[in-house]
Amino acid sequence: MSTRDTRPGSAGGADVPGPLHGGPDDEYTPEQLATLSREDLDRLGARYDGVEILHVDPGPEPGSPVEKRAVRQVGWSFTIAGLASLAFVVIYVGSGWFLPDWHWEIDDHGWSALFTPLLGALMGLALIMVGVGLVLYTKNLLPHETAVQDKHDASYFDRVTAAATLVGGLEKSGLKRRKLITRSLAFMGGGLGLMLIMPLGGLIKNPNKGNPLGTTPWGEGVRLVRDDGTPIRPGDQQPGSLETVFPAVPGGNSVHHADAATMLIRLRPEQLEADRPRPGQEDFGYGDYVAYSKICTHAGCPVSLYEQETSRILCPCHQSQFDVTQGAKPVFGPATRALPQLPITVDDEGFFVARSDYIEAVGPTYWNRERI
Amino acid sequence: MARTATAPGAPTSKLGKVALELDDRLIVAGPLRRTLNKVFPDHWSFLLGEIALYSFIVLLLSGTYLTFFFDASMREVVYDGSYAPLRGVKMSAAYDSTLGLSFDVRGGLFMRQLHHWAALLFVASIVVHLLRIFFTGAFRRPRETNWIIGVVMLVLALLMGVTGYSLPDDLLSGTGLRIISAILLSVPVIGTWAHFAVFNGDYVGEQIIGRFYIVHVLLLPAILLALIAVHLLILVKQKHTQFPGPGRTEHNVVGNRLFPTFAGKATGLLLVVFGVCAALGGLVQINPVWLWGPYNPAQVSAASQPDWYIGFLDGSTRIFPAWDLNLPGDYTIPALFWPTVVVAGAMFTVLALYPMIERKLTGDTASHHLLQRPRDVPVRTSLGAMGLTFYLWLMAAGGNDVIADKFDISLNAMTWVGRIGVVILPPIVYVITYRICLGLQKHDREVLEHGIETGVIRRLPHGEFIEVHQPLGPVDEHGHGTLAYGGAPVPKRMNQVGGARRAVRGFFRPIEEPAQVELEERHDQHGLAAAEADRELTSAGRPSEGGRPQEPRH
Numbered sequence: 001m002s003t004r005d006t007r008p009g010s011a012g013g014a015d016v017p018g019p020l021h022g023g024p025d026d027e028y029t030p031e032q033l034a035t036l037s038r039e040d041l042d043r044l045g046a047r048y049d050g051v052e053i054l055h056v057d058p059g060p061e062p063g064s065p066v067e068k069r070a071v072r073q074v075g076w077s078f079t080i081a082g083l084a085s086l087a088f089v090v091i092y093v094g095s096g097w098f099l100p101d102w103h104w105e106i107d108d109h110g111w112s113a114l115f116t117p118l119l120g121a122l123m124g125l126a127l128i129m130v131g132v133g134l135v136l137y138t139k140n141l142l143p144h145e146t147a148v149q150d151k152h153d154a155s156y157f158d159r160v161t162a163a164a165t166l167v168g169g170l171e172k173s174g175l176k177r178r179k180l181i182t183r184s185l186a187f188m189g190g191g192l193g194l195m196l197i198m199p200l201g202g203l204i205k206n207p208n209k210g211n212p213l214g215t216t217p218w219g220e221g222v223r224l225v226r227d228d229g230t231p232i233r234p235g236d237q238q239p240g241s242l243e244t245v246f247p248a249v250p251g252g253n254s255v256h257h258a259d260a261a262t263m264l265i266r267l268r269p270e271q272l273e274a275d276r277p278r279p280g281q282e283d284f285g286y287g288d289y290v291a292y293s294k295i296c297t298h299a300g301c302p303v304s305l306y307e308q309e310t311s312r313i314l315c316p317c318h319q320s321q322f323d324v325t326q327g328a329k330p331v332f333g334p335a336t337r338a339l340p341q342l343p344i345t346v347d348d349e350g351f352f353v354a355r356s357d358y359i360e361a362v363g364p365t366y367w368n369r370e371r372i
Numbered sequence: 373m374a375r376t377a378t379a380p381g382a383p384t385s386k387l388g389k390v391a392l393e394l395d396d397r398l399i400v401a402g403p404l405r406r407t408l409n410k411v412f413p414d415h416w417s418f419l420l421g422e423i424a425l426y427s428f429i430v431l432l433l434s435g436t437y438l439t440f441f442f443d444a445s446m447r448e449v450v451y452d453g454s455y456a457p458l459r460g461v462k463m464s465a466a467y468d469s470t471l472g473l474s475f476d477v478r479g480g481l482f483m484r485q486l487h488h489w490a491a492l493l494f495v496a497s498i499v500v501h502l503l504r505i506f507f508t509g510a511f512r513r514p515r516e517t518n519w520i521i522g523v524v525m526l527v528l529a530l531l532m533g534v535t536g537y538s539l540p541d542d543l544l545s546g547t548g549l550r551i552i553s554a555i556l557l558s559v560p561v562i563g564t565w566a567h568f569a570v571f572n573g574d575y576v577g578e579q580i581i582g583r584f585y586i587v588h589v590l591l592l593p594a595i596l597l598a599l600i601a602v603h604l605l606i607l608v609k610q611k612h613t614q615f616p617g618p619g620r621t622e623h624n625v626v627g628n629r630l631f632p633t634f635a636g637k638a639t640g641l642l643l644v645v646f647g648v649c650a651a652l653g654g655l656v657q658i659n660p661v662w663l664w665g666p667y668n669p670a671q672v673s674a675a676s677q678p679d680w681y682i683g684f685l686d687g688s689t690r691i692f693p694a695w696d697l698n699l700p701g702d703y704t705i706p707a708l709f710w711p712t713v714v715v716a717g718a719m720f721t722v723l724a725l726y727p728m729i730e731r732k733l734t735g736d737t738a739s740h741h742l743l744q745r746p747r748d749v750p751v752r753t754s755l756g757a758m759g760l761t762f763y764l765w766l767m768a769a770g771g772n773d774v775i776a777d778k779f780d781i782s783l784n785a786m787t788w789v790g791r792i793g794v795v796i797l798p799p800i801v802y803v804i805t806y807r808i809c810l811g812l813q814k815h816d817r818e819v820l821e822h823g824i825e826t827g828v829i830r831r832l833p834h835g836e837f838i839e840v841h842q843p844l845g846p847v848d849e850h851g852h853g854t855l856a857y858g859g860a861p862v863p864k865r866m867n868q869v870g871g872a873r874r875a876v877r878g879f880f881r882p883i884e885e886p887a888q889v890e891l892e893e894r895h896d897q898h899g900l901a902a903a904e905a906d907r908e909l910t911s912a913g914r915p916s917e918g919g920r921p922q923e924p925r926h
Contacts, residue, residue, distance in 0.1 A: 045405050045409065046409045046629070048405075049405065049406045049409040049410075051409045051410075051411055051629065054619070064884075065878075065883035065884065066877060066883055066884055069878075069883055092478065092479060095478075102478060103454055103476075104454060104455070104475055104481075106455075106456050106457065116479075116481050116482045116485075116654050117654050117655050119479055119482045119654045120482055120485075120486070120650055120651050120652070120653050120654010120655045121651060121654055121655055123482075123647070123650040123651070123654065124647045124648065124649075124650040124651025124652075124653075124654065124655070125647070125651070127643045127644070127646045127647030127650055128643070128644050128647030128648065128651070129647075130640075130643045131641065131642070131643030131644035131645075131646075131647060132640070132644070133640075134636050134637070134639055134640035134643065135636070135637060135640035135641075135644075137636060138632070138633050138636035138637050138640070142632060142633055142636065144628075144633070145628065145629070145633070146626065146627075146628075147409075147411045147626070147628065147629050148411065148619065148625070148626050149409075149410070149411035149611070149624060149625045150623065150624055151611050151622070151623050151624055151625060151741060153623075203569040203570075203572075204565065204568070205568040205569065205572065205573060206565075206568070207564035207565055207567065207574075208564070212573060212574045213557075213564060213574055227670070244670050246670070253668070254448075255446065255464075255576045255577070255578070255667070255669060256577070256578075258550075258574075258575050258576045259574070259575070259669075261669060261670030294670055295669075298554070298708060299550070299551045299554040299689065299708055300550045300551065300553060300554040300575065301550055301551065301672050301676070302669065302670050302671060304671070304672050304674075305674065314783075316672055316673070316674045316675070316676055316773070317547065317551060317672065317676055318686075318689050318690045319690055319772070319773060319783055319784075319787060321784075330694060332784050332787070333690075333694065333787065334689060334690065334692050334693065334694050334707055334708070334711075335707075336694040336695070336696040336706070336707050337696070363554070363575075364553075364554035364558065364706065364708060365557075365558065365696060365704055365706035365708070366557040366558065366563050366564050366567075366704070366706065367559075367561055367563050367564060367703055367704060367705070368702075368703060368704075369704055370698075370702035370703070370704060371701075371702045371703070
């Protein structure tokens, strides 16, 4: 490397580190460093990083029984890990080839039921043994040293100089004086931010348009059908029984009409006697039949557990309980509203049909439920 | 600047030459040395956060594998796979592909279960890590930022869990989704709008699985990864806290250097965490979705419970009274809003702001790098115990139907037990914890003043019986110890001050000479003689830990 480069375009000066380069390279020549042992170099470097090595426990003596035992333990750990890994590979590749097939069969309690547990046991064993070996190695064979590293407080010098550079730079930009630029910048920033989040508007849908939360596919003349699509006659059910019914519309029992599920309950004579429907809904039942929404008014779970001795319906999610002889009003638990009742009757062919949709929104309560 | 082949220290080995070439280009030797020399304090409880980090790595790896087979679509298909009981059943493509993953992908069930177990471990280790930070005061200035980042990551981990276990679209997760929908609807004013934005309309539609999927596999992991990076960078910059001990001050870190000791242990722990997840994933069945069946809005199974970390919200929802708030103008705030949005929001807000609250209450604005023993800060410890009781009680209430069933108790009685307990238990636990802390503090002082109870009873000439106490250090003219409490554990048993010799190693037969052990003890100044020579014995640590770190003795 020449010290003076006079070709056109070159800086022309001596291309050597400037006076600010400095650092440990100036304090220690390669020759000086060459005289130091590796351990001394280690400690020297550590000291530059603010680390002092206080105490070194060299670990077991080479050739001692303690060392031999520790080496054996580590060696065995790694060997077991290797064996388990290979066994994993053999079982993974071999089943269905030279080992029995791994596919699960419902009545099979042999090989296919063991495939997944074996994979887990072997991979777990392999990985845990590598970990155990490593920990044993660091604990029993590596020298234990106690090192202390300095923790520096914030530097006043750094603060002052950094602040000078930062504030100086801002000062030079003149933004403080050039009000038009700062104001237009703020204006632009606001506009840009708004513009960039605007496409999220695609997610927004009006929940009040057409009252989707308050309506279901039920309506005048819609038949009550079972989940297999068959309609129901008044004589089909035993007194005291409950059947889940759906509206006889396409997708009536699907995720598209998740709020439509309804319970058709045939009351026993004594229940019928005790029946106190909600005011204005006295004629919603048909004979000894009543139909209530299956969707809990609390959190929307299907209320499923009907205890006919007590006339109670229990929601298994949060244990709200509704009394079917009192207009399905909540009698215990966190639910606050009665299950909506579906007005039913029987059509010309003798099958159950709805007289209209539910007269209120089914499912969980929401902010403006009472308003629509 | 010229370098010759004979320059001192020039590498001769092949590896050395490669390293030289690398350093010529990248100039990394300095930063590398600084990294290798970084000192980490050594304590088992400092590994809890590492477990969270490692289970996150396991989650990323296993989760990526699962995406090769999972179809996040709610399109209706008819099952035609290996699992005979569900053949011919209509279900969503998501559930169908989860079944395929479990039954028709070689090792797929293993990976799915591994992923689920790693997720449970991930949240659990975050919670335990958080408790460690809380009870030792590690969140104090200057670490408030990292505390807040940690709380945010905990919330994100919960969201990861919820969006993750909703994906298979089985009956259980669908029920969970239904409750999420109801919670969204319960938010005043914006609830229905938020619901329609998330679900693309009324519950349930065809979008939600696909949306949860992208949130679960891209958005949340990316945010978590970024936060983990910041969390670790701040940790490295601020250096780790340490428990008080000899030579440990607010201005240093005493422990092991990164290489090789810390790196060895950390790698070992990573592999053990991975191994435990793998073993659980293969050996312990979790979330057998084929038993729940495909989601149907009209069906539910009894004892529907979320994963454990959401259990506290399920519990609060179960025991909250039926209190709808009817506002003028026919507006309603549903009862569901309070135990879910408000309880969770309040809990995590208070948790995130706790460092600032404590700073305000105690007026302690100094920087702290030495940890505290929980007993030394009774108010914080009792507040923590109180909060933990509240949380665990809610979690237990989330299983009140199972408890009622298994122990044959009335379900309604269990609900009332939950309601009453959540109000009266936390204050009781506060008082008890406070007393325990004071008792432990007092006992530390007592041992420092009077010494360790030796169990040796002596009869004095005049007939009085006394127990002989072993002082921990020099005593004054009244026989009282002169040591001051330094925030470190005080030895309470004779063995901890070398009352007994170290056992000779070896299982079937001794592998070291008893005389050698004796010599070593004397050399390391363990045992009673060393203890007596020690002025600050309380801060000398327990000799069972090798007394490390020690101040140099001369």
